[in-house]
Amino acid sequence: MTAASEALPPTPLPATRERLKTAVLVLLRLALGAVLFYAGFLKLRSGYSFAETIANFRLMPAQANQILAVVLPWCEVCAGLLLFFGVWVRAGGLLATLFFATFTAAILSALARGLDIECGCFGTDAATRVGLRALVVDILWLLAALAVLWLQPAARDSET
């Protein structure tokens, strides 16, 4: 390698590849934002029965289930709005990763214990059961959240 080539800045990504990366990022954060907002909004309307749904997982004491039922839907809505509107995208991505990792762990734990219960993933009216389908969907959303974290450049936060 010559001294001249060492002085050159790193080769930029080809323009098309950069555009594709941006497009994938925008699509992912829009989809993730919309799904988090929708899931949170559905739960907002039925905090009482959402607390029952969380209790069915048999993971936490009653008080923790009740507090989570009140707080989680608003957290999902806020994270969804951040991602959808492209504000604090990495923070939104971190929250989405936290939520979907927790949901995946809860579903795995319910499946391991053979519980046949409602997932509560999209409120209590949807009546999705805990099962392989819910698990796969959650893992896919978790991967999408991780992809947003990976693709979102720090310097361009809130621009995409």
Place this chain on the structure above:
Amino acid sequence: MSPPAAASPGLLIRAQETSTWRAECLRALAVLAFAGALGLVVNRLIDKPVPLLSANGPGALPERATRISLPAFTTLLSSQKALLLLDVRTPAAFNREHAPGALNAPSDNFAAHYQELSLSAILQAAEEVVLLCESDDCPSADRVARFLRDLKHENVRVFEGGWGAYVKAGLQVERTAP
């Protein structure tokens, strides 16, 4: 005094990235705190707030109600007893398929359905009440059973195995035409 050693560009970039991620984590925590506070305030303002610190609130798991086995249920069906089948599944599930003569009173907001359907009189007229739920491990039916027991309806049992077991047993099913 010797001059401070110059940090390598790699170290500088890594330090910068660490500080960026720390800032992102703080932002995420701020969002959680804001959303959590919002949730708690809204919960205080709504008609039916979730009792956050109650040990017997909706977040408490109900005790398992008495089950009725398939053989006991088929015997009951063929008997002359006044039997009420109360289907506590969602209206969507009920509309897809249900047991003939069953009454749909979804476990979600059951107290309201109890009033709307005037279930008090219907339950008193029934000699036996069997709750049909989505599955055997259906705590929603246990909650309904507890609610009814608190109102002195003692003859309430939950069908063992839930709707899946009901269909598997080949019992009569009414399906809504698509």
